[in-house]
Amino acid sequence: MNLTLHVWRQKNARAAGTFVTYRAADISPDMSFLEMLDVVNEGLVAQGEDPIAFDHDCREGICGACGMMVNGEPHGPRRRTTTCQLHMRSFRDGQELWLEPWRAKAFPVIRDLIVDRSAFDRIIAAGGFISAPIGSAPDGNAIPVRKENADLAMDAAACIGCGACVAACPNASASLFVAAKITHLGMLPQGQPERHERALKMIAQMDAERFGSCTNHEECEAACPKGIPAAFIGRMNADYVTASFTKGRRVAQLGDSAGG
Amino acid sequence: MNLDARVPAGPLAEKWERARFEYQLVNPANKRKYSVIMVGSGLAGAGGAAALAELGYEVACFCYQDSPRRAHSIAAQGGINAAKNYRNDGDSIWRLFYDTVKGGDFRAREANVHRLAEISVEIIDQCVALGVPFAREYGGLLDNRSFGGAQVSRTFYARGQTGQQLLLGAYQALERQIGAGTVRMFARHEMLELIVIDGRARGIVVRDMVTGEIETHFADAVCLATGGYGNVFYLATYAKGCNTTAIWRAYKQGAGFGNPCYTQIHPTCIPVTGEHQSKLTLMSESLRNDGRVWVPKLPGDQRSANQIPEAERDYFLERMYPSYGNLAPRDIASRAAKRVCDEGRGVGPSGYGVFLDFTEAIGRLGEDAVREKYGNLFEMYERITDEDPYKVPMRIYPASHYTMGGLWVDYDLMSSIPGLFVLGEANFSDHGANRLGASALMQGLADGYFVIPYTVGNYLAGVKPGAPAADHPGVRAAVAAVEERLRRLLSVKGKRTPTSFHRELGKIMWEYCGMARNRAGLEAALRKVPALREEFWQNLTVTGENGELNQQLELAGRVADFLELGELICRDALAREESCGGHFREEYQSEDGEAKRDDQRFCHAAVWEYQGEGRTPLRNIEPLTFENVHLATRSYK
Numbered sequence: 102m103n104l105t106l107h108v109w110r111q112k113n114a115r116a117a118g119t120f121v122t123y124r125a126a127d128i129s130p131d132m133s134f135l136e137m138l139d140v141v142n143e144g145l146v147a148q149g150e151d152p153i154a155f156d157h158d159c160r161e162g163i164c165g166a167c168g169m170m171v172n173g174e175p176h177g178p179r180r181r182t183t184t185c186q187l188h189m190r191s192f193r194d195g196q197e198l199w200l201e202p203w204r205a206k207a208f209p210v211i212r213d214l215i216v217d218r219s220a221f222d223r224i225i226a227a228g229g230f231i232s233a234p235i236g237s238a239p240d241g242n243a244i245p246v247r248k249e250n251a252d253l254a255m256d257a258a259a260c261i262g263c264g265a266c267v268a269a270c271p272n273a274s275a276s277l278f279v280a281a282k283i284t285h286l287g288m289l290p291q292g293q294p295e296r297h298e299r300a301l302k303m304i305a306q307m308d309a310e311r312f313g314s315c316t317n318h319e320e321c322e323a324a325c326p327k328g329i330p331a332a333f334i335g336r337m338n339a340d341y342v343t344a345s346f347t348k349g350r351r352v353a354q355l356g357d358s359a360g361g
Numbered sequence: 362m363n364l365d366a367r368v369p370a371g372p373l374a375e376k377w378e379r380a381r382f383e384y385q386l387v388n389p390a391n392k393r394k395y396s397v398i399m400v401g402s403g404l405a406g407a408g409g410a411a412a413l414a415e416l417g418y419e420v421a422c423f424c425y426q427d428s429p430r431r432a433h434s435i436a437a438q439g440g441i442n443a444a445k446n447y448r449n450d451g452d453s454i455w456r457l458f459y460d461t462v463k464g465g466d467f468r469a470r471e472a473n474v475h476r477l478a479e480i481s482v483e484i485i486d487q488c489v490a491l492g493v494p495f496a497r498e499y500g501g502l503l504d505n506r507s508f509g510g511a512q513v514s515r516t517f518y519a520r521g522q523t524g525q526q527l528l529l530g531a532y533q534a535l536e537r538q539i540g541a542g543t544v545r546m547f548a549r550h551e552m553l554e555l556i557v558i559d560g561r562a563r564g565i566v567v568r569d570m571v572t573g574e575i576e577t578h579f580a581d582a583v584c585l586a587t588g589g590y591g592n593v594f595y596l597a598t599y600a601k602g603c604n605t606t607a608i609w610r611a612y613k614q615g616a617g618f619g620n621p622c623y624t625q626i627h628p629t630c631i632p633v634t635g636e637h638q639s640k641l642t643l644m645s646e647s648l649r650n651d652g653r654v655w656v657p658k659l660p661g662d663q664r665s666a667n668q669i670p671e672a673e674r675d676y677f678l679e680r681m682y683p684s685y686g687n688l689a690p691r692d693i694a695s696r697a698a699k700r701v702c703d704e705g706r707g708v709g710p711s712g713y714g715v716f717l718d719f720t721e722a723i724g725r726l727g728e729d730a731v732r733e734k735y736g737n738l739f740e741m742y743e744r745i746t747d748e749d750p751y752k753v754p755m756r757i758y759p760a761s762h763y764t765m766g767g768l769w770v771d772y773d774l775m776s777s778i779p780g781l782f783v784l785g786e787a788n789f790s791d792h793g794a795n796r797l798g799a800s801a802l803m804q805g806l807a808d809g810y811f812v813i814p815y816t817v818g819n820y821l822a823g824v825k826p827g828a829p830a831a832d833h834p835g836v837r838a839a840v841a842a843v844e845e846r847l848r849r850l851l852s853v854k855g856k857r858t859p860t861s862f863h864r865e866l867g868k869i870m871w872e873y874c875g876m877a878r879n880r881a882g883l884e885a886a887l888r889k890v891p892a893l894r895e896e897f898w899q900n901l902t903v904t905g906e907n908g909e910l911n912q913q914l915e916l917a918g919r920v921a922d923f924l925e926l927g928e929l930i931c932r933d934a935l936a937r938e939e940s941c942g943g944h945f946r947e948e949y950q951s952e953d954g955e956a957k958r959d960d961q962r963f964c965h966a967a968v969w970e971y972q973g974e975g976r977t978p979l980r981n982i983e984p985l986t987f988e989n990v991h992l993a994t995r996s997y998k
Contacts, residue, residue, distance in 0.1 A: 112909070113909065113910070129634075129635055129637060131634045131635060131637075132635075132637050133639070133745075135639065136637050136638070136639050139637070139639055139860070140637060143858055143860060143861075145904075146858045146902060146904050146913060147856075147858065147902075149902070149904060150904065151904050151905050152904065152912065152913060154910060154912055156427060157601060158426060158431055158433070158600040158601055158602050159431075159433060159435065159436045159600040159601075160600070160601060160639065160640045160642075161436055161598075161640075161642045161643075161741065162741065162744070163435055163436050163522065163525055164426075164431040164433070164435050164436065164600060165428075165430070165431060166426060166427065166431050181740075182744060186741070186744045186745070188744070188745070188747070190747060211571055211910060212909075212910045215427075215910065217427070218427060218428065219427070219428065219548065221428065222428050222429070222430070222536060222539075222546075222548075223540075225430075225532070225533060225536040226536040226537065226539045226540030227540060228540075229533060229536065230491075230492075230533035230534060230536060230537040231490065231491055231492045231533070232537060233487070233490035233491050233492075233534075234415045235408075235411065235412040235415055235487060235534070235810045235811070235814065236483075236487070236810075236811075237490065238483070238486035238487045238489065238490035238491075239486065239490070240486055241445070241485040241486045241488075241489040241495075241503055241517075242447065242502050242503055244489075245497075245500065245501025245502055246497055246501050247497075247501055248497045248498065248499050248501065251494050251495070251496070251497040252494075254492075254494040255494040255496075255519060255520060255522075255526070258494050258519075258525075258526055258529065259522065259525075261525075262428065262430055285492065285494065286492050288494075289492050289494065291489065291490055291491075291492050292492055
């Protein structure tokens, strides 16, 4: 296969960026998308040119490091697939591809297709955890968890923190990312004591990082490589509303209401 | 080199308790005066950093990724072992200990392994408390599955994403401390040198990977949790960024390197498709619970799997190892797969592949049940190969997956450099010559959550807190060495890319020091690797400069270290004239092709000591004594 790539090149956060056109020649349909970029980069390096910088690490769709816009779609055309798991057989010979970094105020470009997603870490640091110091845990089977709840928690916990949801959202909202964590921890009995505070703190941090608000476009769900449903945003909002009303007062929360 | 393991006295099962009592404590009010550096943010690193910060130490944590959540622990699929005996099937701490020592082919230190088995039960409790959504049964209790090398069901899991969930638990514990200001996090920072002053580890030199700035960071103790070095084979199941640089720098500063030749080749990975291949993807060992491994009986059989009748299939693991069958340990399953492929019975376009077939399981359990257990793995397989494993058998082949070798550590996980601790895959301690499935996650979290907090405290109690002077000659020398290496990498200005050297090194290592090794091959590799290294320093090209985000420069530095480590691996493999676990020397095998140990000559850990540039490193030994498990021929038949 031969393709034409229009790639966003930007030397650093302060420099202006522009699209530069490259040829990707003799590409095998069995290559992953990133392997195709490897081939282009090896060619550039051989000519003494700076290769295209992009984040990647595990290349098996789980670390969340990779991600770019391919023809306007986060992670490219294939549903529920990270860029590293996208293969060239999803494209046709002669196709033109436009590659851009995630576009969001909260994700400033570092270089080329690499953006700074540390805002996500700060949102987790604000409240996306259960405070269980090492050594303090009771037996793992001491508190049974309904299988349905554990499964739903796992569905939410599958988020890889890649940022595609933000890139897909017309408001650049991080709602799906935050909602996934709130749902994960909120479905488990261990997550109940901090449930309301967690919603308030994570959402306050999301706002402080200049992510937009959710206006129910649900582009995030379509773009999410792990298929995290936008319905989780409803759970986040419910926790947030409840927390706002009970602010400053601790409300008894029965274990059984987990996920209610 | 002092290789005193400092194993506590007393009966095996009481050693850890005794050690914890004998360790000196740091007064709670004094803990904040002590600082600890943690390099790496995987299970061991994130877990250890969080645990130390919870105790009150001042912690700085470093990782090369853009976020600590991306460390490669995240990719572990199958599960984590714990001797909970929730199944009532005869498991116990002693059995997990025994299975691990035997699985490691009697080349691990008994006391460390027993401690690991003891701690395993606490890990599950801790992870549940942190919100890890382990698989559960309808009664609400934790579910288990079986893994290789064990006849009990002791593996806890979260679908096919156990590593992800355990890491997110540790990451969230770490982020809680970062939010509280007790851990300073340095993402996109790569450690390039260890600072040793007056014989003690006192800090690190790092490169800010965004600006290229070289920084020094000081602490009262330094912990390395930087993972394994299996990317020396280029094609591996590791993340692309995994590297040996941190432990290699420490080795060159005087830390002993234990058993570098103990590398694990995992039997079930998706086969290579072509030269462009940049990495290999694992298919979890848990699949062998229900998948049956086979090849055609006839060499060169080109029919598709579905056309080959039952009578013409060779379920070779079930045939060769009837009592463990498809759940034979990794090293054994990998060698068996290699053997049938070498006989010309391999499947797929390259002939290097065997089938992993779920037809029987789908018939027995139904497609939905199989989907529930392995759905995400099947999906991953389908993404990569464009084949539907519900309809046609998977094709798999062994690939580099883990390294049992690593920096030598004593019982306290301290290397031969005082104040330098090594955790998780980066150390050599618990898995001997072969690691059993679902044991890496166990070790990472054991070291991070439950061992380091005690042993680092004991060390700190004996030293005065405070940083060395920034202009100390030892600090200046470390910084100068880093700057000089970067300058050299950028100034070769030759023709070949770092990746092309890495790929060539990988081919040499796979060919001569992979699943089967022999004297002639290793001697050839010991000529080829140094020759390639020489070419590297004469013909490398690195674009760009240091003062910017420069992925080629990062890569070149890592490849330079792999080119040195590769030689040490081959040297170690040549010196170990026996077969054990993942180290299979063709000269030392039984008539039916099984590994033959030589306990008379090699019942020890080989610990290599750096002697300076261009000089042959020294091979020291730590003798291994087995007081509780009898040395026996490992049999899974």
